[in-house]
Amino acid sequence: MARVGIIGCGQTAFGRRSDATVQELAFEAWxxxxxxxxxxxxxxxxxxxxxxxxxxxxxxxxxxxxxxLNLNPRPVWLTEAACASGSAALRTAWLEIAAGVHDVVxxxxxxxxxxxxxxxxxxxxxxxxxxxxxxGFGTTFPGYYAMFARRxxxxxxxxxxxxxxxxxxxxxxxxxxxKAMFRKEITVAKARASEEVSAPLSVYDCxxxxxxxxxVILAGERAARAMGKDRVVWLDGxxxxxxxxxxxxxxxxxxxxxxxxxxxxxxxxxxxTAKDIQVADVHDCFxxxxxxxxxxxxxxxxxxxxxxxxxxxxxxxGAHPVxxxxxxxxxxxxxxxxxxxxxxxxxxxxxxECGPRQxxxxxxxxxxxxxxxxxxxxxxxxxxx
Amino acid sequence: MARVGIIGCGQTAFGRRSDATVQELAFEAWxxxxxxxxxxxxxxxxxxxxxxxxxxxxxxxxxxxxxxLNLNPRPVWLTEAACASGSAALRTAWLEIAAGVHDVVxxxxxxxxxxxxxxxxxxxxxxxxxxxxxxGFGTTFPGYYAMFARRxxxxxxxxxxxxxxxxxxxxxxxxxxxKAMFRKEITVAKARASEEVSAPLSVYDCxxxxxxxxxVILAGERAARAMGKDRVVWLDGxxxxxxxxxxxxxxxxxxxxxxxxxxxxxxxxxxxTAKDIQVADVHDCFxxxxxxxxxxxxxxxxxxxxxxxxxxxxxxxGAHPVxxxxxxxxxxxxxxxxxxxxxxxxxxxxxxECGPRQxxxxxxxxxxxxxxxxxxxxxxxxxxx
Numbered sequence: 001m002a003r004v005g006i007i008g009c010g011q012t013a014f015g016r017r018s019d020a021t022v023q024e025l026a027f028e029a030w031x032x033x034x035x036x037x038x039x040x041x042x043x044x045x046x047x048x049x050x051x052x053x054x055x056x057x058x059x060x061x062x063x064x065x066x067x068x069l070n071l072n073p074r075p076v077w078l079t080e081a082a083c084a085s086g087s088a089a090l091r092t093a094w095l096e097i098a099a100g101v102h103d104v105v106x107x108x109x110x111x112x113x114x115x116x117x118x119x120x121x122x123x124x125x126x127x128x129x130x131x132x133x134x135x136g137f138g139t140t141f142p143g144y145y146a147m148f149a150r151r152x153x154x155x156x157x158x159x160x161x162x163x164x165x166x167x168x169x170x171x172x173x174x175x176x177x178x179k180a181m182f183r184k185e186i187t188v189a190k191a192r193a194s195e196e197v198s199a200p201l202s203v204y205d206c207x208x209x210x211x212x213x214x215x216v217i218l219a220g221e222r223a224a225r226a227m228g229k230d231r232v233v234w235l236d237g238x239x240x241x242x243x244x245x246x247x248x249x250x251x252x253x254x255x256x257x258x259x260x261x262x263x264x265x266x267x268x269x270x271x272x273t274a275k276d277i278q279v280a281d282v283h284d285c286f287x288x289x290x291x292x293x294x295x296x297x298x299x300x301x302x303x304x305x306x307x308x309x310x311x312x313x314x315x316x317x318g319a320h321p322v323x324x325x326x327x328x329x330x331x332x333x334x335x336x337x338x339x340x341x342x343x344x345x346x347x348x349x350x351x352x353e354c355g356p357r358q359x360x361x362x363x364x365x366x367x368x369x370x371x372x373x374x375x376x377x378x379x380x381x382x383x384x385x
Numbered sequence: 386m387a388r389v390g391i392i393g394c395g396q397t398a399f400g401r402r403s404d405a406t407v408q409e410l411a412f413e414a415w416x417x418x419x420x421x422x423x424x425x426x427x428x429x430x431x432x433x434x435x436x437x438x439x440x441x442x443x444x445x446x447x448x449x450x451x452x453x454l455n456l457n458p459r460p461v462w463l464t465e466a467a468c469a470s471g472s473a474a475l476r477t478a479w480l481e482i483a484a485g486v487h488d489v490v491x492x493x494x495x496x497x498x499x500x501x502x503x504x505x506x507x508x509x510x511x512x513x514x515x516x517x518x519x520x521g522f523g524t525t526f527p528g529y530y531a532m533f534a535r536r537x538x539x540x541x542x543x544x545x546x547x548x549x550x551x552x553x554x555x556x557x558x559x560x561x562x563x564k565a566m567f568r569k570e571i572t573v574a575k576a577r578a579s580e581e582v583s584a585p586l587s588v589y590d591c592x593x594x595x596x597x598x599x600x601v602i603l604a605g606e607r608a609a610r611a612m613g614k615d616r617v618v619w620l621d622g623x624x625x626x627x628x629x630x631x632x633x634x635x636x637x638x639x640x641x642x643x644x645x646x647x648x649x650x651x652x653x654x655x656x657x658t659a660k661d662i663q664v665a666d667v668h669d670c671f672x673x674x675x676x677x678x679x680x681x682x683x684x685x686x687x688x689x690x691x692x693x694x695x696x697x698x699x700x701x702x703g704a705h706p707v708x709x710x711x712x713x714x715x716x717x718x719x720x721x722x723x724x725x726x727x728x729x730x731x732x733x734x735x736x737x738e739c740g741p742r743q744x745x746x747x748x749x750x751x752x753x754x755x756x757x758x759x760x761x762x763x764x765x766x767x768x769x770x
Contacts (some may be wrong), residue, residue, distance in 0.1 A: 001484055001485045021517065046625075049528040051441060052438075052444075052445075053437075053438050053465060054438060054439050054444065057439075057512060057516050058512060058515075058516045058517075059439065059467075059509060059510075059512040059516075060437075060465065060466070060467040060513045060630075060757060062465075062466065062760075062761075062762070063467070063513070063627070063629075063630035063756070063757055063760030063761065064515055064630045066627045066630075066631040066760070067515075067630050067631060067634065067760070071627070071645045072627045072628050072629055072643075073627050073628055073642060073643055074625040074626070074627060075625040075627060076466075076627050076761070077464055077465065077466040077469075077470075077473040077476075077625075077761060078442045078464065078465040078466065078473075079462055079463065079464060079465075080438060080445065080447075080462065080463040080464075080465060081445070081447065081461075081462035081463065082444075082445040082448070084462075085462075088462040088463075091462075092477055092480070095477070095481055095483075095484045095486065096480055098480075098484035098485070098486070099386055099480045099483035099484035099485075100386050100484075101386075101480065101483070101623075102484070123478075124444060127442060127443060127444040127446075128444045128445045128448070129444045130443075130449055130452075131442050131444075132406065132443075174661065193718075208768060236562045238486075240431075240449070240460040241458040241459070241460060242447075242451045242456070242457045242458050242460060242461050243457050243458055244448075244457055245445070245448035245449045245451075245452050246452060249452065257458060258458055260458075261458045302486060371445065371446060371448070372448055375445070375447075375448030375451070375452070376447075376461070376462060378447065
């Protein structure tokens with residue numbers, strides 16, 4: 001299989017983007033990625049769009065994006081795996097190059113969520129749970145993750161202060177990320193005082209719906225070399241797994257089996273273990289999700305996620321710095337864009353371009369992108385030679 | 386690149402399936418495909434689901450399908466390319482095997498459309514056109530294809546009788562397909578007398594919304610041989626192209642440039658030309674679309690689609706028999722299922738299993754699956770050794 005690398009990245013600012021349509025957001029990220037890669041549009045042979053269609057008035061988004069980016073007649077389609085749709089697009093583009101079908105492919109993750117009211121969004125998101133047996137009875141995403149949090153607290157003694165500490169860290173680093181939606185420091189006290197959403201989760205335990213887009217340009221090793229690209233970040237470990245959509249079928253509510261399976265695949269393929277991961281972007285849709293990710297990825301033992309954040313293990317200087325772009329929590333979560341944006345952040349880290357939030361000398365990084373409550377999980381290991 | 390083949394196919398009956406949820410339809414097709422392949426579920430390493438999400442109350446369909454098929458923790462995600470979503474799923478699964486990531490992958494195309502009212506469906510479909518510049522002003526899919534028909538008539542003298550003749554052929558063969566939605570012969574007079582939908586198209590020029598699912602199981606050549614499979618149909622030519630979503634950007638309304646580009650790719654990859662195609666399933670969402678497909682695929686010259694159907698060139702015994710399963714017109718068009726169902730039909734033809742609608746001795750076949758008004762087109766060449 002050909003080695004596949006990332007030669008360019010770009011993303012929009014995340015937040016309320018009433019100034020731009022979804023195709024305009026895609027274009028903004030695409031143009032930034034082209035400039036970053038130093039290539040002309042005509043070298044890009046195909047596009048894959050990661051997005052969750054139902055948030056947009058426009059249906060069948062890849063058609064309008066491919067037209068707006070002036071990329072016809074090149075191939076394009078959309079991938080959807082709930083909040084991991086961007087990683088499904090990245091995986092598809094990786095497959096296109098690994099199979100030898102294309103040499104250079106663009107991945108565009110994009111989402112405009114603020115066209116809808118929050119209640120509409122919650123209703124749509126609830127239907128990403130099983131509609132026959134669960135969402136019909138009132139489950140919501142904060143409710144699902146609140147169950148995870150309750151169980152984690154019950155089994156391992158995890159505390160609300162530890163959940164809040166995740167939000168404090170992510171706001172701390174988000175404040176240094178010019179693309180982040182929320183650029184302000186918070187305290188545990190402030191987070192704890194915020195309004196309850198679904199106990200034990202309150203406002204600062206939850207990420208925010210946002211608009212945004214991100215783009216990465218992939219190339220096969222031979223094509224990257226032929227173009228003289230010398231700061232390529234390689235997709236050396238690609239993991240993907242699924243789990244039941246119904247929470248009622250889960251035998252354990254303290255972690256995501258799909259994340260553990262995807263991580264095992266990615267580590268094996270890249271020839272690394274958890275201890276080699278120097279920087280990671282993980283799917284902190286809720287603070288408890290980041291604590292579970294520490295454990296599922298092997299950054300600490302089962303049940304030790306709370307003490308891991310207490311010990312600042314996920315800060316720069318800790319064993320595994322996590323979400324130095326602010327994470328979903330502070331950067332914002334435009335769902336289709338998120339997996340691609342995570343990839344952009346890790347590429348920037350491995351290139352040493354992150355300024356005040358840079359992990360010094362990082363050469364191996366990881367992305368962890370969850371769809372729904374773990375019915376999909378994509379874990380990728382990236383490496384700078 | 387590893388050669389990839391189809392080792393099993395299955396599909397549900399198409400039509401109004403109020404007896405089954407969408408995951409139950411997927412299961413029905415999956416079970417039939419497993420039986421046809423003669424394999425156990427555990428050999429299937431991954432699944433790709435082709436569907437258009439917004440027709441279902443259930444969101445993020447691959448999660449609920451993977452659970453219902455008991456395939457967790459194996460990878461799954463969804464592909465969307467409007468009415469070509471099933472072919473996007475097939476292409477993704479082909480890439481997974483061609484890249485050497487998996488040996489055996491299932492493709493499931495599924496759609497339940499009859500949960501919505503026709504007016505809701507038309508509104509959703511209209512938004513597969515550009516919402517900013519077109520659908521907001523009242524364009525609908527019958528309207529778009531009516532423009533194609535008008536222009537084809539104007540430039541080439543194509544007649545309403547020729548359009549009706551396509552419907553007559555597809556109903557003729559659909560009557561012999563036990564899975565088809567409409568199993569009745571019609572006449573040109575009956576088609577011409579049907580109610581106008583968007584002039585010059587009337588009811589019998591339009592395919593029907595339907596429920597249904599189809600599944601194919603793909604394997605790499607080495608895996609297929611190792612499993613002792615001896616009636617494999619090979620995916621030897623895989624083409625995919627795009628075109629503008631906006632009809633206002635098209636310079637020609639008498640054919641689909643994406644279809645011509647995808648066909649050229651598929652022919653070149655398979656080492657064949659149009660004249661080698663012995664049986665084809667093409668995207669007759671409207672009768673004019675089948676006439677344009679004859680021309681775009683090179684079955685006849687530009688503007689000769691009308692005379693081609695008059696001369697019965699697309700009947701068994703003609704130069705290129707087309708839509709012997711009844712096509713979208715008589716078999717029904719559950720959008721995500723269609724591309725996969727086309728593939729099932731061509732596999733059955735190349736295996737010689739089609740009884741009264743069999744092309745004798747066919748060994749090279751083709752599928753042509755269009756999304757929207759050609760913003761996506763997938764053309765594949767299949768071969769039985």
